[in-house]
Amino acid sequence: MGNSAQHTLDARALRAEFPILASPRPGGGEVHYLDSAATSQKPQRVLDAMDAYYRETNANVHRGVYEMAAEATERFEAGRDAVARLVNHPREATVFTKNATEAINLVAWAWGIRELGEGDEVLVTLMEHHSNTVPWQIVAGITGATVRFCPVTPGGELDMDAMRGMIGPRTRMVAVVHVSNTLGTINPVEEIVAMAHDAGALTMVDATQSVPHMPVDAAAIGSDFLAFTGHKRGGPTGIGVLAAAPERLEAMEPFLGGGEMISDVTTEGSSWNDIPWKFEAGTPPIAEAVGLGEAVAFLEEVGLENIRAHEKEVARQMLDALDEVPGLTLYGPRDVERRGASMSFSLDGVHPHDIGQFLDSKGVCVRAGHHCTKPLMRHMGVQSTARASAYLYTTDDDILALRDALIECREWFGAA
Amino acid sequence: MGGLDDLYQQLILDHYRNRRGRGRIEGASASVHEHNPVCGDECYLDILVVDGRIVEIRADGDGCSISQAAASMLTEVAEGKDLDEALDLVEHFRLMMHGEAEPDEDLLGDAIALEGVARYPVRVKCALLSWLALRDCIADYRETVATGG
Secondary structure (H helix, E strand, O other), rough: OOOOOOOOHHHHHHHHHHHHHHHHOOOOOOOEEOOOOOOOOOOOHHHHHHHHHHHHOOOOOOOOOOOHHHHHHHHHHHHHHHHHHHHHOHHEEEEEEEEHHHHHHHHHHHHHHHOOOOOOEEEEEEOHHHHOHHHHHHHHHHEEEEEEEEEOOOOOEEEEHHHHHHOOOOEEEEEEEEEOOOEEOOHHHHHHHHHHHHOOEEEEEOOOOOOOOOOHHHHHOOEEEEEEEEEHOOOOOOOOOEEEEEHHHHHOOOOOOOOOOEEEOOOEEEOOOOOOOOHHHOOOOHHHHHHHHHHHHEEEEEEEHHHHHHHHHHHHHHHHHOOOOOOEEOOOOOOHHHEEEEEEEEOOOOHHHHHHHHHHHEEOOEEEEEOOOOHHHHOOOOOOEEEEEEOOOOHHHHHHHHHHHHHHHHOOOOOO | OOHHHHHHHHHHHHHHHHOOOOOOOOOEEEEEEEEOOOOOOOOEEEEEEEEEEEEEEEEOOOOOOHHHHHHHHHHHHOOOOOOHHHHHHHHHHHHHHOOOOOOOOHHHHHHHHHHHHHOOHHHHHHHHHHHHHHHHHHHHHHHHOOOOO
């Protein structure tokens, strides 16, 4: 489809590595999975790595002196090495959490509770996922700080002039999403981080929707904190990552207390383990770290540059396909250089829930709802949208199936 | 596509396209506003009660075909019922949605067409939104009357 000669990634061949995509859906036919922004499918080798860990060397980490325990620790820490390498970040400042949400909460609680006060401002944006809004609202409620929202332009991009005006001496934290899960917009995070730092504010970049889809260089972005999750890029659920500036982690008090995160515990008090373990209380997600490490190896073999090139092509195809659907409104930028391949839309006369249900009957899996971005939905004047989101395994067949199902859907509900 | 036809029966699509009992009531005896946090769908429900009987009921708001059809069917079948009858009706519908009651067509009217929704757990909330709003509305009304408000 189209001039995809520059493609260096064979999505059809890659599909074979994902058991869910390689097998027919119940009732027959191909699965057109277009909900990778919610969670990606998992390649067989990730499942195998986790299975092998449990079968061959399951033991708790950083504890036992026996060989299996040492092997478990080695595989777990190798997962950390892989993730740190993926985003070009020091391993000792790469903290495993439960998910990206917990990574942001870690900062909101460990840093925000102690550092924020009356008159201080946390600047977020109207296109943040709830995970980069609600933790700040909770902490602001306790500390007396204020959460402000940078507006979004009608074209679905951050209003950078407004942001420039909103960052000031009261700003203590600028928390911004790298790629919007709803609009697909790629935000100029390097520029925002520099602006925030010039004003003396810290920065949190929610890289949940960028790390799986494009090369992300934490050092180049330069934020104090960068959060992302494992399950949206071929890894398992239950593991997320906080890549933080080492000196921030050194200066911060712990978030959760318990085993593993201590250096010493007496009846008088406790002292803390070195980073990153200071922020990893309790038994960590061991098999998940192993699976995540394998997912990183997989992505590196495919090549993040190739994934980004493929998704740009898919985004072009999707834009063309959606343009062919009568009564469809697309939200977010149309320039594929400025967006990822996650697209929200509405269909005149058909509610997103009904779109989702109808498409499901055609084997097309899309998300319907507010996508955990309710302030953005209100801003756009809609209650919900349907969203189709692609990944490295998305083919032109998936996009054509989406287009055909949408056209039929509108006729079926009598909206045409 | 049997599954889809089973969920979206013609009667449901008809109620969706031609909503009955839509709007608000000026000077209602009780009003509630409910929303489904999963999808953001909203329902405004107003009742006018005279001598313990719902003489008028109106539902407004936005939502999917299931939620809008369910609201439309509700207004048709609940109008004219006394408050206890209406509560029994809501409870019967609720049990049907959870697959815990044999649907009684005489009681449910067109709403019997929603029986198939019970097999789609994520859509059950859509169907229940306006019906549970009526339950809350009646409770509000009774509380207001009891406290002389």
